[in-house]
Amino acid sequence: MKKILVLFAAMAVSTGIYAQSKVFKEVNSDISSESKTIFSGGSVIGYVVFTQLEKASQDSFNYKLSIMDENLNDIGVVEFREIGLYLRAISFEEDVLCLSYIKSTELGKDYTKYKEVKKKESKDFVMTQFINLDGKILNTENISVTTSGSFSNSGYGRSSSYSYNTRLKKGLQLEGLKGQGFLMFYGDDNSSKLVKYGLDGKQLWTSSMADAESYYLNTAGSNIYMLMKNEKYTYGDYTFTSIDAATGKVGKTRQLQDKEGNQLRVRTFEADPQSGNLYIAGSIINNKRNKVDPRIKVFAKAMTKGVFTIDMDSTAKNGMKEKYVYWSDGSLQPDINKLGYTKSNKSYNVISTTYRDYNGNTYFVTDELRKHVRVGGIISSVVFAPLIVVPFMQAALGYNVYTYNNTNIFKLTPKGALLQENEIKMKRTPKGAGKADINYLSNYRSNYSLANEEAKTTYLVASDSKTTQIYSTEKRKIIRTVPYSKDGSTMLIGPAKEGHIMVIEKNTKEKYTRLSIERLD
């Protein structure tokens, strides 16, 4: 009897504690957060954490926006009530924050039975909110959209529930237009639109955009540009247009191709750091090799013919300055032949990114693509030739494999000379099947550039599966090497405030994530 009493007492105590923690747990389960980085003029200027706090009524939720400066210090909080929201994009111009959300009458609601959701129809919107640095919501604009949102089921048995998910066919893009306001692009199931808002959050005009698979909005040099990608070719098939900032009138659409009609593969569509005007850069794709998936054999037959840059001094036709450099020009010979093959490292150059320095030089960053013979496949085909099936299977796999080796940097000077600038030692990727798309191994590599306007310096951040290396363009050397794994932690590198990188150290064993904003050099 005594034992039972003791047990009862223990249960009573734990129930009391449990009751309290249950409240915190349940209230906490209603809270969800997502964070976004605020960019302005290509620089990180702060961060926003958007939190859904609680259900405020049958249809609405209480939300909180926590605004942090570029050093991750809290500078303010804005609270508001709305129906279901997903924060999708954020921009900053003239001390006004502009945030775009997908808003829906059904977002955030949970239903337990299918019959409850069977006839539910959600009303979806794109909501744009304008907040000044006093924390005042200046205006909120809603545009009704048609999406293919649906209810999906999660969980099993009693915990099974139905919730609404939706997304726009063409993702939301938001850009500040210097001194004027903001531009928002979105595409729903019916059309793709570009909307201009003033700094007070008032809608100024709306323009319809031509159909495309993907859209890239840019507002370099206070002009509005839209790059569009279609799917006729894997590489290439880009069109490009400008939009009048005052009226929203869409200009003539131009196909991006060289004078011989070769498609251009765009790797960069951004502002020149020196002039602030738009430039486009990438590779020239051989039209004869552009109709099949890019495999190593195809690539080896001069799939890329060279590199290009297009500078937009203005939106006028004569404001477009094109520059094409072909491997066949001979400037890089004898090391690089007409097929783009580099003899010294027995590889081809796959352009992964491009960037500009403050002296007008354009850098083409390439991954060395190397073809290898699959010796094992050949031997087994020979040995098992009488079996027929084995050689047939081996032939299906192909007798070549490919790897990505080091990273090369080519410099295109303002005068049009293409030079081999440097090579960064990288960890070789595993071998990819010769008959597979050469992009399958691209996950093993990541290259992007950073700039410091104040110091007029540029950097390349090059990552493989082991390390991230930071290359200083001006010093022409690696200035930092960060291992991907260190003392049980995973180290990730991302953009941060000007001249800095964000170092994210995740330790799953000790359960912590440490953020640090570090100088590039």
Add this chain to the structure above:
Amino acid sequence: MKTLGNAVWHAYAVFTSKKLILLFVFFLAFFQNKSYAQEKPFSAYADLSRFAFAKQKDSLKKAWVCPAVYKDKKTQAKYVEIWDSRTSFLIDAIQGNNFIYNKEIIAYVNGIISELTAANKDLIKGNPLLLIDRSESVNAYAIGGNVLAVNLGLISYVTTREELALILAHELAHNILDHTGNAMKQKAELLTSEEYKASLNDVLSSEYGRLTKLKEVLKSYSFSRSKHSRYKESEADSLAIVMLNKTKLNFNAEYFLKLDSSDNEYRTELKQPAKSYFTAFNLNLEDQWFVKKSKGLSGRNYNFSKGENLTDSLKTHPDCIERYNATKHFTSANTVYTTIPASIHEAADKMIVWNLYNNMSLTPALYRIMLLKDKNNKDAWYDIMVYNIFAGLYYSDRKLARFNSIGVVPKELISKDYYATQTMLEQIPAEQLSSAVKSMGGLPFWSGASSDSRGFKSFLTSLISREDISKKEQESSSKEFLANYPTSIYAEVADKFK
């Protein structure tokens, strides 16, 4: 030193003309500028609370047994939980070296406590256990169970014995009135009360606004706690004045006003531009590194008002002005006060700087040194610490932890000079930082450095010698330092690499 001293004396004896005396004075002054007194240790590794208070920690564990107060089992269980969490807090703090033993400071503070105890035998049953908290914040606290903690920040801040006595009397009053014990009881009662449970159930049963309701429950609880706490503070003030009177220690209500500006250390401007403090170190720091260049939001004129200030009803202490007004008529007629000995301040200041450095709070550590230089402090140990700070910063940079070592603080919370110093530490490029460390390593102040300071310099040099220094190499350097200087306070940092 002895030989050179004799030579100077000999020169004085031989040349007695006025001109030659002037020459002698010049020679002496020149020599003094170039010599550095031998550095004395301000603390030892064994002074850290893990070692110095090991016995007290064990006896506290045994002695602090929660009394049976409540018949209601749930309330008693909650009370035990709160009681034990206080014990764990103190034991963990001792084990974590949050406290430090310093013979001189402890003797000085205990001297005041003994005086207060002797004059108030009816109130104080024996001297409390005094702990010196390493925190730089200006504070002291009563933990209950006749334990009293005084922060180094307070020791450094107070200027007179009477000012310190008022704070000690105030904390002793908390113990006498068992405020901590009562607070624990009140918390246990509240958390197990039907009213509290009902309000939590109300939160759970609500479909909408759950977080708002939970916040309201917690707010009303904090409000009630703060209201009690403020009352308790006033009660402790009154009893403290009574105790001071009995002890014949002067009371001055203006000390409360002084406490109002106690947290302004990092808001204090320097006497010279921040850059000039590094001239003595031959550091060629560029002006642009002291100026913020970021386009970020930190440089904008933001003014979000919501949720920034603690509303008055939630403050645990009454405003200092309120405390001054309530007690000013008790101010003693005698206005003669005893100044705190310089050696006490010196020990506290050094331990604060070391503690900040050990915690890798490099900007506050450096800024405190700059403020001490403004007070004409010429102790070479601080020069050594400037070297250690720059070397530590370079090490942090190599380890991609510079940002956290600097601890970037928003400009509105600090002085312009602190902001400039912080900005310089943030913006100095790694190459120049490396050169600065190398150049400082050969400065004359090292001539008077103790062997462990020089040993620590070698240890830091080994850490920053190469970017790819392995963990094993770090361990080996650490072991070497610990083997050579096992008693040095620097062992606290070296131990982390073991």
